[in-house]
Amino acid sequence: MPASSLAPARPSLCARLDQVSKLFGSFAALRHVSADLESGRCYVLLGENGAGKSTLLRILAGLLHPSLGTVRVFGDSEPHKARARIGYMSHAPMLYDELTAQENLRYFRNLYPGRDCLTPAEALRQVGLDPDLDRTLGQYSQGMRQRTSLARVLLPVPELLLLDEPFSNMDIESARQMVELLAGFRQTNRTIVITTHQRDLAAPIADWIFTLHAGRVASFDPGKPSV
């Protein structure tokens, strides 16, 4: 919700941003952003390049600290402490070109000891990739890398999914499949935050649509989820 309409904390609250600003030197990437993210909802972030979408996602992921304001994720004021419960997908694949998809996923799965993770094959099947493909990631197309990256995010079964431009480099059919997959996650009470330029693609699963402009929340509208 926007700053003016902050609701009191509810048990289903997944994350809360309160007057969050982020400065890079003298440049303000985010200015006084406030929002409540409820569990089991899908939030779509729109905005032109440089509007602050990726910065907001990185702050929620605990990869950046806000310069001003506070962020609480799963009730913890230090999001990095909740990082095992967060899945973050950037526009870069966040995987090694020299390894196969299975090897990449096996490596990341092993970094979540004690957590009930999907197997690499399960995660790859979920995103529509063949787990037996014996090629290194460097030989994959951009779209396949993007899917493998999503498979990496899904491995630890995160409760909060932060997806930065997940549909970029994907053909329309693959993007629609991904939207259906994400709709399934939302139904399992997982919170999804997606940044995208492709509003039409994400709209069918959006419960709320944010628009960021020059680091500020320009609009915050209810969506009409249909998937």
Place this chain on the structure above:
Amino acid sequence: MTGILWVHLVKDLRIEWRSREAVNSMLFFALLVVVLFSLSFDPQGAFSRDIAGGVLCVATMFASVSALNQAWAREIRHQVLDAQRMAPTPGADMFLAKVLANFLFVTVVQVVLAPVFVVMYNLRILGDAWKLALVLPLGTWALVANGTFFAALSIRSRNRELLLPLILFPIFMPALLAMVLATGSILTGDSDPTLWIKLLLGYDIIFTTVSLLLFEIVLHAE
């Protein structure tokens, strides 16, 4: 060795096995330094034993810088480091795995370099040759432990290739001197290198501990 450390180490070794970026670049550079020095000084007898320790250590040091930079550049390339930061595992395991991997790569280069070195410099070891098996690993560990830490520190800098030697070499200087003097003592047989070996051991323990303690801060720095 914890399980997570092993996971990181296996990944680093597998990637290097497939790309051979670090070992090839180090080997080429180190061979070049050794050959150029041998041609420049025409080393013979006692003179070659005097300078050999220094040449070997400096060749290893310069060659390692490229591998140390590459070690973290791989993690930055597709923002893999961010995915690792998101994982609920201690950064110290990742750091130690990286140090072990780099240590193995440098050791491989030294093993290949050693016979070439002996031939090019007409070396005959007059001291206890087995002590080289202590000096070289201890000196190499000092180099890669510090180098891996400072490479991580400078990885987000635009001039990281320049920055790493600028930070690393002054801090590595005491270990370099100990390594050169110990190697020289062993080659010439003139003095006992025990003091220098102890110094290297102390240096390794202190700097590895400090790096391990500080690495989490470096890893999560913006």
